Amino acid sequence: MRELCVVILLVLLGDFAAAADAVPLSALDLSQMSSGWSVPKANANIMGKALSIRDKKFAMGIGTHASSRLRLQLGQNALRFRSVIGIDDSAGGQGSVQFRVFADRQLVFHSGTVTGKSPAQRIDLDIAGVDLLELVVDDNGDGSANDHADWADAKLTLRDDKRLPQALAPFETIDLKTASFHLRFVVGDDRRLYQAPICAAEEQLPPSRNQVAYPQGGDGYVWEPALQVVHADGDRSTSLRFVDVERTGLEDEREQVRIRLQDDVYPLQVDLYFRLDPARDVIEEWRHIHNQGEGKIALERMASTSWLFDAPDLHLLHFHGDWADEMNPIAEKLTPGVKSIASLLGTRATQFVAPSFVLSLDGPPQEQQGRVIAGSLAWSGNFQAAFEHNGSQVRALCGVHPFGSTYYLDAGEGFQTPTMIWVSSNRGLGEMSRKFHRWARKHGIRDGDKPRDTLLNNWEATGFDFDQQRIEGLLPPAAEVGFELFLLDDGWFGDKYPRVNDRAGLGDWRPNPKRFPDGMEPIAQSAIEQGMRFGIWIEPEMVNPQSVLYEQHPDWVIRQPHRDLDYQRTQLVLDLTRPEVQQFERSAIQETLKTRGVSCVKWDANRYVTQPGSAYLPSNQQTHLWIDYTNNLYQLMQQTAREFPQTELMLCAGGGGRVDYGALRYFHEFWPSDNTDAVRRVALQWDYSYFFPAISICSHTSEMGNHPLHFATAVSMSARLGMDIDLAELSAEEIATCRSAIAAYKKFRDVIHLGDLHRIESPHDGARSVVNFVSPEKERAILFAYQLKSGARRVVKPQGLDPQKSYRLFERHPQSGRPPVAAEGQSMRGHEWMEQGVRLSTSAAIQATILEFTANEAT
Numbered sequence: 001m002r003e004l005c006v007v008i009l010l011v012l013l014g015d016f017a018a019a020a021d022a023v024p025l026s027a028l029d030l031s032q033m034s035s036g037w038s039v040p041k042a043n044a045n046i047m048g049k050a051l052s053i054r055d056k057k058f059a060m061g062i063g064t065h066a067s068s069r070l071r072l073q074l075g076q077n078a079l080r081f082r083s084v085i086g087i088d089d090s091a092g093g094q095g096s097v098q099f100r101v102f103a104d105r106q107l108v109f110h111s112g113t114v115t116g117k118s119p120a121q122r123i124d125l126d127i128a129g130v131d132l133l134e135l136v137v138d139d140n141g142d143g144s145a146n147d148h149a150d151w152a153d154a155k156l157t158l159r160d161d162k163r164l165p166q167a168l169a170p171f172e173t174i175d176l177k178t179a180s181f182h183l184r185f186v187v188g189d190d191r192r193l194y195q196a197p198i199c200a201a202e203e204q205l206p207p208s209r210n211q212v213a214y215p216q217g218g219d220g221y222v223w224e225p226a227l228q229v230v231h232a233d234g235d236r237s238t239s240l241r242f243v244d245v246e247r248t249g250l251e252d253e254r255e256q257v258r259i260r261l262q263d264d265v266y267p268l269q270v271d272l273y274f275r276l277d278p279a280r281d282v283i284e285e286w287r288h289i290h291n292q293g294e295g296k297i298a299l300e301r302m303a304s305t306s307w308l309f310d311a312p313d314l315h316l317l318h319f320h321g322d323w324a325d326e327m328n329p330i331a332e333k334l335t336p337g338v339k340s341i342a343s344l345l346g347t348r349a350t351q352f353v354a355p356s357f358v359l360s361l362d363g364p365p366q367e368q369q370g371r372v373i374a375g376s377l378a379w380s381g382n383f384q385a386a387f388e389h390n391g392s393q394v395r396a397l398c399g400v401h402p403f404g405s406t407y408y409l410d411a412g413e414g415f416q417t418p419t420m421i422w423v424s425s426n427r428g429l430g431e432m433s434r435k436f437h438r439w440a441r442k443h444g445i446r447d448g449d450k451p452r453d454t455l456l457n458n459w460e461a462t463g464f465d466f467d468q469q470r471i472e473g474l475l476p477p478a479a480e481v482g483f484e485l486f487l488l489d490d491g492w493f494g495d496k497y498p499r500v501n502d503r504a505g506l507g508d509w510r511p512n513p514k515r516f517p518d519g520m521e522p523i524a525q526s527a528i529e530q531g532m533r534f535g536i537w538i539e540p541e542m543v544n545p546q547s548v549l550y551e552q553h554p555d556w557v558i559r560q561p562h563r564d565l566d567y568q569r570t571q572l573v574l575d576l577t578r579p580e581v582q583q584f585e586r587s588a589i590q591e592t593l594k595t596r597g598v599s600c601v602k603w604d605a606n607r608y609v610t611q612p613g614s615a616y617l618p619s620n621q622q623t624h625l626w627i628d629y630t631n632n633l634y635q636l637m638q639q640t641a642r643e644f645p646q647t648e649l650m651l652c653a654g655g656g657g658r659v660d661y662g663a664l665r666y667f668h669e670f671w672p673s674d675n676t677d678a679v680r681r682v683a684l685q686w687d688y689s690y691f692f693p694a695i696s697i698c699s700h701t702s703e704m705g706n707h708p709l710h711f712a713t714a715v716s717m718s719a720r721l722g723m724d725i726d727l728a729e730l731s732a733e734e735i736a737t738c739r740s741a742i743a744a745y746k747k748f749r750d751v752i753h754l755g756d757l758h759r760i761e762s763p764h765d766g767a768r769s770v771v772n773f774v775s776p777e778k779e780r781a782i783l784f785a786y787q788l789k790s791g792a793r794r795v796v797k798p799q800g801l802d803p804q805k806s807y808r809l810f811e812r813h814p815q816s817g818r819p820p821v822a823a824e825g826q827s828m829r830g831h832e833w834m835e836q837g838v839r840l841s842t843s844a845a846i847q848a849t850i851l852e853f854t855a856n857e858a859t
């Protein structure tokens with residue numbers, strides 16, 4: 001065994017002259033010292049009798065019992081530590097222990113096995129300059145019966161007798177605290193880092209092996225590891241030991257904590273990073289794994305997080321779906337075994353499963369009560385969140401999906417895992433989401449403090465069937481009803497292979513000269529002249545085989561070379577691991593975005609990866625594809641955000657195929673689904689809102705589902721309002737509805753985009769769904785009631801108002817021909833509105849009501 005052990009002086013018991021100025025250890029505060037049985041005794045053995053080792057009596061010292069620890073903060077004031085150690089005669093010759101002394105976490109004395117028959121050992125250690133002294137006795141691995149351990153004649157020689165050492169808690173702990181959450185790590189006697197399980201009824205010290213933090217495979221941990229390394233010599237074991245912790249203050253009253261771990265044999269360093277946002281109850285977490293050796297190592301598993309829970313009634317709320325049917329919630333109790341929510345799709349990783357979930361600690365999740373923790377992995381590639389229930393505790397292992405993703409690190413190279421975002425609430429899902437939204441607006445999305453413009457998109461109105469003239473025709477009515485932004489979707493590019501359907505043109509990012517003979521600038525300027533901004537669609541990661549790009553570079557796509565090409569939407573994914581592809585995509589984006597007048601971009605991705613092979617990566621690094629693709633994509637997104645800071649970016653992947661905070665940090669909003677049916681959208685927006693704020697959720701009114709326009713617009717108004725509609729096809733009454741919706745929205749969108757969301761009646765439970773938003777100062781609240789089926793006329797009760805403030809009620813964007821709510825114009829205190837509620841003027845299916853509560857008599 002390799003130990004950092006330095007035995008300064010070790011001789012058999014003989015002459016031992018106590019220093020005149022030494023302070024007996026027994027004179028210090030021993031209340032912090034731990035003992036495996038009873039409590040440590042000053043100047044007596046653990047039985048309370050005279051200290052005695054091999055028949056020699058000691059007047060001074062400490063009697064304790066394995067396992068025992070004393071940690072002393074010396075403040076660099078001590079010079080020597082002396083003691084005589086052994087098993088007390090009260091054990092009757094039985095017992096076996098090991099004594100260890102650590103100076104500033106370095107082992108400086110190790111007794112080896114000491115039995116009830118071993119002679120006493122004398123220690124005399126030079127501890128000048130040491131800050132932390134730890135005296136540890138463990139049970140020698142054979143149980144602690146009769147382990148009466150004595151630190152006899154234990155004394156510290158101090159520089160300054162008046163500055164006594166300070167006793168610390170027996171185990172070093174690292175506490176990560178936010179307003180309602182406390183995560184504790186404990187450094188064990190073996191120097192491994194342990195995690196106190198979340199919700200554990202009582203703290204188990206010393207911690208059990210199962211509690212090891214960020215568990216590593218191959219050295220005694222028998223469950224799913226968070227880290228599996230193959231070292232340069234083929235050894236598959238890792239055993240990380242605590243080195244130190246560093247805490248750094250950050251702007252916005254956040255703090256970054258780095259816990260450094262080091263393998264005790266191999267040159268491998270792992271840093272556990274945490275970024276705490278105490279006020280918002282958010283912890284971000286990631287790992288940095290560093291190969292400090294000379295040879296190549298392989299990472300087979302490298303989770304971002306591995307929190308341990310000891311909650312008997314732990315429930316998981318997770319989300320599944322498909323194209324146009326994203327984010328279907330399902331809550332279930334976790335039971336023994338491994339529950340895995342995962343994706344192996346690459347470019348559209350969230351098409352079937354979301355990397356966001358909620359752990360409910362007290363049974364099924366509830367909106368207003370119970371402890372819940374939301375988890376969201378900021379990663380747009382393959383991911384896995386595995387919840388391993390070992391019969392009593394659950395470990396949540398989340399990170400890149402390890403399948404087919406072995407990552408090799410050459411000498412000196414490092415690997416940073418994606419960030420995991422955790423948000424905690426002691427008052428249910430509602431409070432959890434409000435905290436998540438506040439964090440996201442500040443740190444998760446771009447410009448989260450700036451309300452978004454209303455937008456008209458042509459896609460569902462025109463599909464691919466347009467040219468400059470047709471688009472020009474859409475602009476005046478768009479400006480007339482009040483839109484502030486026009487977004488031109490797919491179909492504006494391609495020459496030799498024009499993009500007039502989804503079978504050609506992707507990759508050829510030049511305006512289609514037949515459709516836009518003078519390029520895109522004239523149409524952009526036209527929109528601007530009519531008072532709107534102009535946005536454009538791109539899909540830079542993809543190529544159609546019918547394209548000049550593919551003709552020239554057939555090897556630039558992700559594919560398996562000996563297999564028939566597998567198409568989705570007649571397209572292929574470009575291989576972003578290849579530098580030329582990175583450069584090509586960057587130029588395509590730059591060319592498009594620098595078109596004068598373009599100030600918004602919808603970044604789409606309409607297929608996922610099914611044949612994960614790269615002609616660029618060497619054969620022994622094919623498993624880097626998934627991870628390198630995603631990291632290179634982020635680089636592209638980051639460059640775009642930096643080069644075009646004023647350009648609004650909408651994240652889209654054939655609907656909600658890429659909805660995660662990894663990409664969103666470069667974007668302003670996301671396109672949640674190609675399903676714009678307003679009834680489906682009520683539930684979809686409700687479910688996205690667990691993790692994402694309304695300002696980031698694009699909601700476009702369309703004809704899908706053929707619902708009344710008033711209802712459809714009201715649904716869009718509770719998120720980022722847009723429309724995908726041909727205004728020319730609408731009746732005068734419908735145009736008036738659109739105009740009314742946009743006008744009303746402009747007046748209150750700051751409340752929707754920047755306020756707090758309260759989910760009041762779930763679309764999954766009944767005939768009606770109700771949400772309201774409250775402005776940060778609680779001056780205004782906007783309530784949306786969506787009657788999904790005809791039902792009883794129950795009152796709706798707003799939430800989150802200031803109980804003492806007076807609010808006047810107004811119905812906004814009223815439905816023509818329907819009487820306003822009876823309480824229109826009435827004023828009551830917040831608590832009265834919240835207790836008594838408002839009776840709506842309709843209970844008919846597919847009708848919506850929008851109410852505004854305005855404080856201080858302002859209208």
Ligand code: DGJ
Nearest residue numbers: 459489490604654655674
């Ligand atoms: C998929 C997106 O989700 C749609 O909104 C639209 O942009 C099409 N792609 C265009 O191809």
